[in-house]
Amino acid sequence: MVEEAEDFKYGEYDKHHTYHEGEEKGTFWGAIADDIVAIEPLIGFQGLISWLFLPAIVAGMFLSVSIISNLHWLFV
Numbered sequence: 001m002v003e004e005a006e007d008f009k010y011g012e013y014d015k016h017h018t019y020h021e022g023e024e025k026g027t028f029w030g031a032i033a034d035d036i037v038a039i040e041p042l043i044g045f046q047g048l049i050s051w052l053f054l055p056a057i058v059a060g061m062f063l064s065v066s067i068i069s070n071l072h073w074l075f076v
Contacts, residue, residue: 026034042050060067 041047
């Protein structure tokens, strides 16, 4: 028996997992926020490095730190 197009339930009859009509979809940023809430914050040394990375970059830019000239002793 051939189903009419209006009677065909996409994603159910054909077992196609990527099509779900009528499914509640959140926003992109809502999905990002859900992922951030789901993970645990970094602790220990990884947490310290992650919290100090951007302030260190900003401080280096403010103080005009030249990374290339300061690392010449590594290659001597």
